[in-house]
Amino acid sequence: MPLLQPATRRRFLSQGCCAAAASTVFSGFGGFGLINALAQQTAPDYKALVGIFMFGGNDGNNLLVPLGAQDYGAYSSARGPLTLAQGALLPIQPVTAPQPFGLHPKLAEIRALFDQGKAALLCNVGLLVRPLSRTEYLGRTAPLPVNLFSHADQQAQWQTSLPNGLGNSGWAGRTADQVQASSTGFPTIVTVAGNNIFCVGNQTRPASFVPGSSAVFQGFDSSAVAQARLSAMQQLLSFDSGISLVQSASGITGNAFKYGQLLTDALAGAAKLQTVFPKTSLGAQLQEVANIIQVRAALGMKRQIFFCALSGFDTHSNQLPDQDQLFSELSPALGAFYQATVEMGVAPAVTSFTLSDFGRTLKPASGLGSDHAWGNHHMIVGGAVQGGDLYGQFPTMALGGPNDAGSEGRWIPTTSLDQYAATLASWFGVTPASLGAVFPNLGNFAAPTLKFLG
């Protein structure tokens, strides 16, 4: 088993062959003058985190596959009909790994970014209360995340980083609580994929936008009667009806007025980005995020967190074609988004990363799928990423082996979400002293942060 300890890292420099591949992928873009113009406008202090949640539980065992002969043999023997052919995988050579790995065939853009040192992978990361061995798990002698393997619970815990299942705030929300608010009242967090606890802090509340939908309340012209109606509508929001849920709804409506107008005004004068995004759900979401980042100065933002999502990863059956399709949406969208950050001159200030309910069993289930599992591999993309490498510890490809929670290949995580998220939050600006307030269990792990961000 290749152990990838978070030892001293150095930035990976892309090699000739890989740079060529990258230029193929991104050959559609040529606006370098614009880049420079925009770069000069860039506020000196700006950072953004962009989380992409793969709902359903991505099968990480086919995201990243070891290509060393022995490890690939172990993988294919356990994976059976879900095995990806060695020749189809996109080979990568992580800086610190003794042997090559393969990325899923549909992750061409991720592979190019990895080769350029702009993408990294974190191996076998998941929910943990504290470090956990197979023996401890099997003997139930250590505290465990609540309701392991349940979608709803593990989705929520990936968003809260509270594996005890309690709490009404997400780790992005608590991270946003820690940073300076905007100068306009525009919120630090924006979701373009609906409500999620990820975005809710103790004080922080997100704005939500639907790509392609008007965020302003239509029908209010400047006439006196329209303004009287608008005024009545807004006054109604502050009344105490005596019904709690009515007050909750009014709070959201009030924010909708405010945030919709702020964004619409800010976008009104913005030039159109030249980067072409795929015409997919995730493509549209990330394009919306890029559009909002482009007007960060008008919105008065120094720090922003965005939430995007792609659904359909619960591949209990038809794993191979379904994951092909999902990654065919994910990878080009992420590639375009990275390119848009280059176009805007903010590539080193924007870090994208993936989240998901859980990994899936290495052992296949009836129906050519895989079942709910635990630890998983995740992608981190951006100009600040110490890319071209794997972080964490790649699990031993053995059913019933040292990383397995049972006999189906459910990896007990060797890196906690707390460490993954604290690394992102720390880069974003949460001070070491405040990390514990955002991630209450972080102290249970020897290294509070990892080295994948510079």
Add this chain to the structure above:
Amino acid sequence: MGSIAPPASGGSGSQPSVTASDAGRLLEQSTFGPTPALVAHVQKVGISGFLDEQFAAPPASYPDPPDYHVQGPVEQQFFVNALTAPDQLRERAAFALSEMFVVSSFKINDANALLPYVRMLQKDAFGNYFDLLKDVTLSPTMGRYLDMVNNDKPDAARGTSPNENYAREIMQLFSIGLQQLNPDGTPKLDANGVPIPTYDQDTIEGFSSTFTGWTFPTKPGATLARHNPAYYNGPMEVYASNHDPGTKQLLNGLVLPAGQSPDKDLDDALHNIVNHPNVGPFIGRQLIQHLVTSNPSSAYVGRVSAVFADNGAGVRGDLQAIIRAILTDPEARRDTPDSPDPNFGHLREPALYITSLLRALNAVSDGVAPRAYSARLGQEIMHSPSVFNFFPPNYAIPGSTLKGPEFGLQDTANMAIKANFINALAFGSLGSGTMADLSPLVSAAGDANALLDSLTVLLLHGEMPATMRATLLPALTAIPDSQPKLRAQAAFYLVATSSLYQVQH
């Protein structure tokens, strides 16, 4: 709450014990929205009489679409039925069940599969929970959605295990949930104050073995095979030699012996689930949330759960009795007006919000516009993003200790879309297929107070706080008397977008 303006009108029915407000609230809970005619009818026949009628009404039709594989017509028919079908309670209950026993066109893009499932829920909504659970389990639509269809016994040669998908979700979502519950829905706690799980991974694997061997129904003229081709008419069938013959660890220590027939295994397993003490509070609470209130008291859940356990005639799982208990409960009927529960009510989910407004305006629709607007609001009907529905029953409202399942779809983006839907409905058009009628409001609009009286009856079961009325009046009197249509449109916009209307209470 501030003082209440008196209802402008009310039925003078033969049962004065049902006020117009009571009738309106009951209809909000039991239909896709009150209409003046139905309010008068409930006042006439009484609440119990209305429920009797509704339980006796046959299911509304879901015709076969012209092209059997195209789903649009089926989804539009959902809205047509919601707007106009006489069996309102059955349609509303079936809708609630469809959000608890979820299948979704995101995985099964085929009307051929969807229609039998929709019709099954209509039929089973007033039946017994055991039959519902068995029908759901053997539905080839659910079989395909959660992979019980063609679920093979363990295959050592291919290295595959039985599929765990249906085994997991039938327990987590369709019956007992994750934590052991008291009859009143509160969690049981261990000596350390920690909730007690209802099952573990061994139980999941026991049920996943139980659910092996079933395949699509055999098409007419074909012969049963281990993996029949996709076909959705009738229940799944068993191919006995593909059933795992081993022992199965089920709930509460039950172990099925090796070598039972697949049918016997299935029947034993479903009884094992249905007889679990969690089912009453788990299912009862969710039905209460869908129909009446997001945060029912434990006493309310307890009363409904007792009816689940025994309908009074010794029958467990009588859904008709459970629905009646939910709708006639003192908490649903708000029988303590002097000490109103501030946490009562629930946010109207998009489909319900749309249908309620259209019914109030006596709309005629082909279903196209309601379907499209519901989708824009995050509720593309029959397209739940996952088996976990459009929103979870335990969604916690940010900054509140309350649950608000439907708030899972209520964010700043959706609120703007919702208001813009009302803008189109009030001032413009939803398209040629949906015609709403504002003329009764326009007729009343010569007098702004009379207009608000009409809207109060139409949308707020006769109760508008005085503060709300005082705020709305200046916006309406700013519009000249000579423009009654504009005044009616403005008034409708303001009440329909108000939080007080959005929250059914």
